[in-house]
Amino acid sequence: MHPNWRSLGLVFLGGTLGTALREALGLLLPAGLAAGAPVPLTTVGINLLGALLLGLLLEALMRRGRDAGGRRDLRLLLGTGLLGGFTTYSALATDSALLLRDGAIGMALAYALGTVLLGGLATWLGIVVGAALHRRASARGENG
Amino acid sequence: MTPLLFLGIAAAGGVGAAARLALDGLVRTRLGGAFPYGTTIINVSGSLLLGLVTGLALNHLLAPEWSLVLGIGLLGGYTTFSTASFETVRLAQAHRYLAALANGVGMLVASVVAAALGLWAGLALG
Numbered sequence: 001m002h003p004n005w006r007s008l009g010l011v012f013l014g015g016t017l018g019t020a021l022r023e024a025l026g027l028l029l030p031a032g033l034a035a036g037a038p039v040p041l042t043t044v045g046i047n048l049l050g051a052l053l054l055g056l057l058l059e060a061l062m063r064r065g066r067d068a069g070g071r072r073d074l075r076l077l078l079g080t081g082l083l084g085g086f087t088t089y090s091a092l093a094t095d096s097a098l099l100l101r102d103g104a105i106g107m108a109l110a111y112a113l114g115t116v117l118l119g120g121l122a123t124w125l126g127i128v129v130g131a132a133l134h135r136r137a138s139a140r141g142e143n144g
Numbered sequence: 145m146t147p148l149l150f151l152g153i154a155a156a157g158g159v160g161a162a163a164r165l166a167l168d169g170l171v172r173t174r175l176g177g178a179f180p181y182g183t184t185i186i187n188v189s190g191s192l193l194l195g196l197v198t199g200l201a202l203n204h205l206l207a208p209e210w211s212l213v214l215g216i217g218l219l220g221g222y223t224t225f226s227t228a229s230f231e232t233v234r235l236a237q238a239h240r241y242l243a244a245l246a247n248g249v250g251m252l253v254a255s256v257v258a259a260a261l262g263l264w265a266g267l268a269l270g
Contacts, residue, residue, distance in 0.1 A: 011165045012158040015221045019157020023150065023216055047225040054226035055233065076165070080227070085161040087225035090215075093191035093255035094198050097263050100256070108256075116252050119229040120236075127233065 007076050014081015022046055022086050038104070039111040043091050044118075050087035051119040054079055055126025056133075063134040149209055156213045157221030160190075164222050179243055180231040183224065188254045190223035195259035199266015 029042045057079050061071050092115055099108035168182035175181050194215055201211035228251060235244035 008162045008165060012162040014158075015161020015164075016154045016158030018161070019217055019221045020150070020154035022157075022220060023153055026216070027145065047229075050226040051229040054230050058230060080165055081158075081161050083226045084164065084224040085157045085221040087227075088220040089187040089223035089225045089228060089251075089255060090190040090194035090219045090259070092225060093187070093252075093259040094194045094263065096256045097195060097259040098198070100260065101263065112252055112256060113249070115225075116229070116232075116248050119225060120233055120248065123226075123229045123233045 010073060010076040011081040011084070014077040014079075014083075015085035018082040018085030018087075021082075022088065038107050039099070040091070040095050043088065043095065044111075044115055047087045047092065047115055048118055048122045050083045052122040052126040054083045054087075055123040056130040057083070057126075059127040059130030060134055063131065149212065152213050153217035156217030160218045160221030160223075164224065179235075180228075180247060183228050183231055184247065184251050184254070187223045187228060187251055188258045190219045191255040192258035192262040194219045194223075195262025195264075196266045197262075199263040200269065201266075203267055203270035205266075205270060 025046060026042055058075065061067070061075055061079075064071060067075065092112065096108045096112040099105075099111060164186050167186055171182035171185060197206065197211055197215045197219065200206040201208065201215075206214075228247065232244050232248040235241075235247055
């Protein structure tokens with residue numbers, strides 16, 4: 001198979017799963033936690049969790065070796081596909097624009113900037129955890 | 145929601161993610177990889193289109209099923225928060241603080257403005 005078609009297939013598969021997960025959470029959660037909240041809390045949770053996991057995944061893969069073969073496949077399936085499709089930017093932008101349209105300027109700013117800032121922290125935390133897990137795994141490898 | 149609609153939304157998200165990979169690759173070969181232009185172009189254009197879809201849906205010009213398939217599915221899968229955030233942190237780790245600020249806050253402002261324009265267009269069409 002042509003490598004481009006293989007990459008597109010892996011990302012399609014991961015993106016389908018990621019979107020299904022985001023959609024399922026959106027269907028299950030609004031009745032409880034997110035109901036009545038001034039900002040879409042489900043989207044916030046999805047984006048922060050996805051940012052953390054992508055930081056962890058990419059750091060762990062990078063520390064295991066160069067981006068080729070099985071590692072590249074995993075990055076495309078789980079990173080670009082699953083977590084890329086699970087998280088979303090268009091909903092963040094559109095919900096912020098809707099808040100602005102309703103005159104809730106402070107809430108729009110808090111939602112948009114808060115998500116980006118906390119997302120950066122979550123990513124950084126994921127990278128730190130990914131690096132620590134790798135160090136522990138390689139220490140175990142040397143001792144055993 | 146019917147199982148068929150759920151699957152349709154999910155598969156549309158897969159198509160959006162594959163389109164993101166293709167467009168990012170195209171931008172990377174044209175503009176190089178020094179700054180992640182690809183993700184910015186994807187997130188700003190996807191936000192413009194979701195604003196439009198939302199405006200058309202509010203105007204009852206788009207069936208609710210189609211607004212879910214296109215909005216939550218296609219555009220939700222096409223745009224991405226995790227990659228944008230990762231690229232911003234990588235720029236900051238490389239001490240490229242201005243580039244990190246542009247990728248973090250610049251992309252956000254451009255995307256919200258694009259979504260507002262799309263929303264306005266979708267509402268004005270009614």
